[in-house]
Structures are given as structure tokens and as C-alpha cells.
Amino acid sequence: MRPGSFLAFAGFVILIAATYCPLLRPLHLTNWDMYACNKPYGIVVLLMAIAGIIGVVFMERKIMRMAAWLSLVLVVLFYFLALLKIHTSFSFISFHSIERFLDRQIKFKWGWWLLIAGPVLALTGALSAKPKYKIPNQQ
Numbered sequence: 001m002r003p004g005s006f007l008a009f010a011g012f013v014i015l016i017a018a019t020y021c022p023l024l025r026p027l028h029l030t031n032w033d034m035y036a037c038n039k040p041y042g043i044v045v046l047l048m049a050i051a052g053i054i055g056v057v058f059m060e061r062k063i064m065r066m067a068a069w070l071s072l073v074l075v076v077l078f079y080f081l082a083l084l085k086i087h088t089s090f091s092f093i094s095f096h097s098i099e100r101f102l103d104r105q106i107k108f109k110w111g112w113w114l115l116i117a118g119p120v121l122a123l124t125g126a127l128s129a130k131p132k133y134k135i136p137n138q139q
Contacts, residue, residue, distance in 0.1 A: 004128035005056050008064050011122025012052040015071055018118050019046055021111030024082065026089075027102070031109060037082060045074050052122055061126070068126040072119035079112070 019042050022031035034042035048071045055063030090102040 004125045005059070005064075007125025007128065008068065008122045009053060009056045009125070011068070011118050011120070011125055012049045012056065012071075013118075014114055014121060015049040015052075015075075015118030016046060018111055018114035019049075021114055022109040023111040023115065024086075025107045025109055027105045028107075033111065034078070034115075037085070038078075041074075041078060041081075045071065045078070048074060049118070052126075064122075065126045068119060068123040072123055075115050075119050078115075082108075 019034040022033060024032040024037060026032065034045065048067050052064055052067030052071065055061070055065075055067055086103060086106045089106070090099045093099045093102070
């Protein structure tokens with residue numbers, strides 16, 4: 001396995017592991033992973049990582065690159081959706097000071113580091129992976 005393919009494979013495996021890591025801690029009570037925040041979205045990210053691993057195993061650079069780009073876009077979108085969820089969770093409270101206090105009680109956890117590192121590593125590996133052989137020009 002080439003180093004670029006190995007990096008992409010490691011990135012997709014880290015992305016799969018990151019979906020189970022704690023991402024949010026609401027009100028210091030429990031930890032939420034990606035599936036507790038949004039289960040269908042977590043399944044889509046998981047399927048994208050599996051598609052990337054299939055691309056690495058079968059040495060399909062296009063599938064590997066597409067899965068790496070889409071997983072990075074999905075993770076960045078999920079970050080913005082988490083921010084939106086945090087800032088609108090307590091919008092039903094009419095007292096703004098209490099609403100801001102409760103918003104500050106939702107903390108980001110260490111799982112975000114893995115969730116970002118996985119697609120970045122996969123994208124680095126996918127862009128640096130070179131084909132094993134060249135097809136000569138046919139005329």
C-alpha cells in the first residue's frame with residue numbers, strides 16, 4: 001500500500017472512530033456523540049467513510065477523492081449545525097440572560113479534533129496518492 005493510500009485509509013478509519021467520540025456535553029450531564037446529536041446525519045458520514053475505505057481497498061482514486069471531499073464538507077456542515085443547535089436550544093426562554101447562561105453550559109468536547117482530523121488526513125492521502133501504473137496512449 002502506498003503512503004498516500006495508507007494516509008487516506010487511516011483518515012477514514014479515524015472518521016469512523018470519531019463518530020462515536022463525545023462531541024457535545026449539554027449542561028454537564030452527559031456526552032453526546034454524532035448519533036445522539038443527529039442520527040441520520042451520523043449514518044451518512046459513516047457511509048461516506050466506508051465508501052472511502054472501499055475506494056482505498058480497490059485503488060479507485062476518484063472514489064477515494066470524492067469520499068474525502070464529501071466527508072470534509074459534511075463535517076464542516078455538521079459543525080455549523082451544532083453551533084446553530086447550541087444557540088437555538090434555549091430560544092424559547094424569554095429572559096435573554098438566562099438563555100445566554102444556558103447556551104454557555106453546552107461545551108464542545110475532544111471528539112471534534114478527531115472529527116476534523118479524519119477527513120483532513122483522508123483528503124491529504126487522497127490527493128497525494130498516485131496511480132500504480134500509467135496507461136500508454138492508444139492510437
